[in-house]
Amino acid sequence: MNYKITVFGLGFVGLTTALAFAEKGHKVYGFDVDIQRTEVIKNGSLPFAEPGLDSALVRHLNKNFVISNNAQLSVQESDFVFLCVGTPSGEKGEADLKYIYSAIDLFSSVLHDGKQRVIVIKSTIPPSTTKERIIPYLEEKELQPGVLFSIANNPEFLREGNCWDDMINADRIVCGISDHRGEEMLRSLYSGFSAPFFAVSLNTGEFVKYLSNTLLATMISYANEMSKIADTIEDIQVKEAFKILHLDRRWGNSNMASYVYPGAGYGGYCLPKDTRAMYALAQSKGFEANMLKNVISINETMPNFMANKIMRISDRKDKIGILGLSFKPGSDDVRDSSSAKIIKILLNSGYNHIFAFDPLANEVFQEEYSLDGITYYQDRQSICEASDVLVLVTAWDEFAGVDKDYPDKRLVDCRYYL
Ligand SMILES: NC(=O)c1ccc[n+]([C@@H]2O[C@H](COP(=O)([O-])OP(=O)(O)OC[C@H]3O[C@@H](n4cnc5c(N)ncnc54)[C@H](O)[C@@H]3O)[C@@H](O)[C@H]2O)c1
Incomplete structure (x- = not known):
């Protein structure tokens, strides 16, 4: 029909x-x-x-x-x-x-x-x-x-x-x-x-969606918290550790494993707002959802955690090249993007040589955030050559190998990608 x-x-x-x-x-x-x-x-x-x-x-x-x-x-x-x-x-x-x-x-x-x-x-x-x-x-x-x-x-x-x-x-x-x-x-x-x-039922239909998104956010915040613990202990190969975790056959090689992986925090349109909405709804019904509260607060700490890593290896005069502006590779969606949060922290800390490049999202990002003091680049090579410090924030395929191609540049890989 x-x-x-x-x-x-x-x-x-x-x-x-x-x-x-x-x-x-x-x-x-x-x-x-x-x-x-x-x-x-x-x-x-x-x-x-x-x-x-x-x-x-x-x-x-x-x-x-x-x-x-x-x-x-x-x-x-x-x-x-x-x-x-x-x-x-x-x-x-x-x-x-x-x-x-x-x-x-x-x-x-x-x-x-x-x-x-x-x-x-x-x-x-x-x-x-x-x-x-x-x-x-x-x-x-x-x-x-x-x-x-x-x-x-x-x-x-x-x-x-x-x-x-x-x-x-x-x-x-x-x-x-x-x-x-x-x-x-x-x-x-x-x-x-x-x-x-x-x-x-009407309520079940709505609940299923939040069950899905809050679980994804929880897995990401779990992985992020573990990466922060690893950072305090030192000498832990975070990327390798998570790759080894994924080899557990109980994951069944599923894409879900990719959510149990640390980064700069979840962003985009859905996970941040849906996690907050579920927490707020539970609270309005008289239930304090402690797990969701922590999932949200861990996520909120991630841009600072990454900005601190950048500041540890640089000073305000350095040219900081932000690689990736969209909230994830394959998309030009910059809503709640980690790059914007990290850039704002750097600008507020007196860094005023911020360079940025995203394979798809340069213009959308400029429109959405209108942040003063950013120089946008149109390709990977020109931003990498111009920068003193490279900060990989979105794991686009295009950024694979920047560590090998620019061995003399200081680098923060916020996605444990390289
Ligand atoms: N983006 C995702 O990955 C995704 C995935 C699953 C569910 N969702 C949910 O789906 C919904 C839409 O998300 P999206 O990403 O497509 O949003 P979007 O912001 O891309 O699009 C929403 C559109 O609605 C339009 N709009 C607003 N008021 C309107 C009105 N009165 N009449 C007609 N159009 C109107 C806006 O102009 C906009 O174009 C949200 O509730 C979101 O949480 C999004």
Whole structure:
């Protein structure tokens, strides 16, 4: 069965979702409030770097996938409405739902028409949000889910840098849902995907996503704490020690082992805010989540730990070359990037010869942080030659071998990569 779908929010998750459903033969309308972003997409380009998604866009643009200029009209025609807008951290670490509410405001009046639809929240929202926040929000507008329409959550597990493959070849599809009609429609929509489909309670659907992200953050903070202990003991080959740990066959050569590996702290859009949101939610329910509290605070210490390593082998007059600005290799996402935090500490400590180079993220980083006093370089060779101290912060393939190619430069390998 081919459906009509409107997707709100055309970021990493929304654009991938829209194109994945287009690929499966559905008609998809994509809507975003960011006009600059929709113009870029309309012209057949991606607003961010994401391998594989570019060719999917070219295949489906103005065929199964069209940019909507009128959210209400698109929703009127649609069987499904997917909300893929951002859910950033609020003041106390809680998930800020303002973009979800503003998206609902754009189309909610249409829902009174009685057409059978499923409203699906794909944005990451903490457990109990659909039940305790979103359903009451709709009820205030005299919209009763389960009667006029169904409401569901459908957490997304894709990784930036791998968005397309992670969605098209998902390893599980989870839908938090409370009514039978909505469940049947979602099962039918996802029947074109080969992943196992789990229909669970609304709160379980949301919980599963946090179970995943808080575990990843915990593994990273565990590894980071161990690397700090190793540093105090001295003469410990941290990189070798972790590689040996991974040879334990109980890891089964899985990619998960890569999260039990030290670095400069987790960054990006998801792990920092989702870990904070889960901690804040537990606290609001009267539970002090000590493990998450420590996961977060260990992460917050990492940029200082790395900056101190840099300062131990340099002085303020040195030219410091920061290799990598994105939060991970293969992506130009610089949100919550460790490089920005390390650079800010160095600038505040009086270092004023900071050089930087990222294979993809120079411009995005400049726009996002507008930090004065950084000189950007366009390639590895020129930054390495110009710098006294090299600081590898993002483990791009391109930086492999800098230690061998520039043996005379002082080096801090924040990712234990070289
Ligand atoms: N990025 C990831 O790796 C990832 C993975 C899994 C889940 N998630 C979750 O998915 C959600 C979206 O993440 P993202 O990385 O795609 O975010 P993003 O910032 O890349 O994109 C969000 C988009 O929503 C748009 N938007 C905001 N308000 C809107 C409205 N009222 N109507 C239409 N569009 C609106 C913004 O303009 C933006 O383009 C978040 O909750 C995130 O936690 C992200």
